[in-house]
Amino acid sequence: MKWQMLTLVGEDQPGIVAQVTDALFRGGYTLGEASMLRLGGNFTIMMMVDGGQSEQALSACIAPIADRLGLRFHLDPIHGGLHQHRVPNFQVRVNGADRAGIVAQVTGLLAESGFNILELDSDVVGSRDEPVYIMTIQGYAEETIETLEAALGKLETDEIDVHVSAIETLIG
């Protein structure tokens, strides 16, 4: 099995997922892990698709739907596959007045601590005059929570709150 990563973006409207996945199903493709999200009025899809015969064939399968719905798409052959999940052991929450550089500073300090980001969600909320930035990161690190807290303590600002918490996944 050879997976392709399908990236698809376009103005949000009802039916995108249904039409894209229906075309893939009829084309004999199978789907793997996916992330689909509305971002800034666009609908975005990142989805693993079993490559089937060729990249060209997969592209030809999606093109008519993408044209009809006004979507742009892109295919990349990928290494790896299913069943490669890593379970996060830390969550980092960031919120505060929206200003340039928050993500770079926070993730830079985390990277220096060997923190591997597995998931990151961020949003700009509040009002147009007073935008507020909210970010949630889940990831894996060998370090202790105290070490991560100390690393993030180097942030030279009191405009944003950064909070690290351990995730103890319950298996039952």
Place this chain on the structure above:
Amino acid sequence: MAILDILKLPDPRLKEVSQEVERFDDELLAFIDDLEETRQAGPAAVGIAAPQVGRLQRIAIIDCSTTRKPVPNHGRLVLVNPEITEWDGFELGREGCLSVPDYTGNVIRAERIKMRALTPEGELREYEMEGYEARALQHEVDHLDGMLFIDRLVSRRTDLFQRKVYQKGGKKRK
């Protein structure tokens, strides 16, 4: 003693409601030994419920005494016919399950509960639990009611933490 086979999704028996235990005998005690051995044999599970090994009876074991970071707990509990009598608060936490391999997700659970159960010998016990242990108990009682944590998943964008901070009157400044 024996390690029992764990039922895995989509086994339909995981969706069935289990029956109350009525006979407290040696056979029950022997089964509980096997259930505990099975719990310890797998990947670090803090709990296990009888229906996970195909016995549709209201029996569960939880043990939150071995978490990486210690949490309030009552040690290892064997719970027969457990019943939650009070729920309080709510909290988001990540769960996985022996019956749902290779997947973890976020679930909302009550933060504190009161519950009662019988011992394997049929004696009534009552407990108040909080946090992680309360979560484990709710996860196992769900198994007895034919529910899996994947039936309670919330979107990864759901963030209750923030609301919780506000309830406590704001976070302390760093």
